[in-house]
Amino acid sequence: MFIPVVVFYIIFCYVPMYGVIIAFKDYNFAKGIIGSSWIGFENFERMFHSESFVQVFTNTLLISLYKLITGFPAPIIFALLLNELWNRKFKKVVQTISYLPYFLSWVVLGGMFMQLLSPSSGPINAVLKSMGIQPIFFLADVKWFRSVLVVTSLWKGVGWGSIIYLAALTGIDPELYEAAIMDGAGKWKQVLHITIPSLIPVMTIMFIFAVGGVINDDFDQIFNLYNEAVYSVGDVISTYNYRVGLISNEYGYSTAVGLFKNIIAIVLLAAANYITKRFSEYGIW
Known part of the structure; x- marks a missing residue:
């Protein structure tokens, strides 16, 4: 029963790791990985000297930290509140409603939020107008875009994230x-x-x-919500990598960016595990 899982990870996770060497080459599609010329760390030097990369790296950290601060405690609080409900039917209804957003893709949710937050026809701005407040273009305003990302991410994931805590609550004597x-x-x-x-x-x-995933931004969410007007606050590593890699065909540079991102993720994961092990008896290894 375990063999299909092992085969899956070997084929789709470990075999493709061979392509990492593209980060150290001036990759040419016609020449292939082996035939492309070796350039060492030039792609990484370009990355560290690029102002645009510094900006997207900063955006990635800030957005992920905002999501961590709000998104980590929210499922715990929600699970504690659900655990106190004595009416089982009502509890099941609340759980079902809270889980539903998780199963909707960001393609669907992106279109939905664009309509809800529209400055001309959106219900939220309609309420603001009725209160005498000027309409706000939430998805094109640098002051609001990060808040929209955090709130929508929280709304989508809080119900699903509470499942593991609800399971843990059932195990309490x-x-x-x-x-x-x-x-x-x-x-x-x-x-x-x-x-x-x-x-x-x-x-x-x-x-x-969660700490290990700080650098792993939510590409689907941001790609379906952002636009050029908010690149300065909303462009993250994954969307930047998409543009330079698949649109500009700079495969070597985009691979270097992706490799750097994964290294940072491993470092954060190891650091978080080390710190928690120092102050408690719990850890992942």
């Missing part, structure tokens, strides 16, 4: 709550001294993964 009630502990103290400490192992692992 009910006798702990019964003992706490006998000692006169209210709901807040039960959550503070039983629920949250029981979730710490899961929270630690999820936090490590």
Whole structure:
């Protein structure tokens, strides 16, 4: 049963790693990977001296950090709130509604948010107009675009992200709550001294993964929402890589950018794991 999984990762994850050497070559499609001339670290030097790359790298970190700050605690809070619902039917309805956005692609959601946030016909700007506020072009305003990315990402993923915490909550021994009630502990103290400490192992692992994914921006979301007016605040490594690689056909340079991105992700993951292991007994290795 394990063989198909191993074969999948070998074919689609490990074999393509051979193409990483394109980052060190002046890649020519006609000559192929082997035939292309070797240029060493020239692509990386170009990357580090490029003002546009510095800008997209900064945008990537800022947007990902904003998402981490809001998106990491949100599923935990949502799971704790759902756990306190006694009406099972209502709880299932709320869970189902919160999960649905996760299964919608950003192509669909991008069109939906463009209509909702439209300065001329969008309902949000209609409300602002009724309050005497000038319409805001959220998707073309550098002051609002990052906020739109954070809020829409949170809306899409909070329900799905709460599943693992809900599963962890079901594993807490009910006798702990019964003992706490006998000692006169209210709901807040039960959550503070039983629920949250029981979730710490899961929270630690999820936090490590979240930190490791800081550099891995959400290409689908940004690509379907951004435009040239907000490149200065919304252009990230993956969208930049798409333009220089697939549109400008600079395969060697785009591979160097992608390799650098993956190295940073590994460093962040290892650092987060090391720090959490230093201050707790939990980690991914």
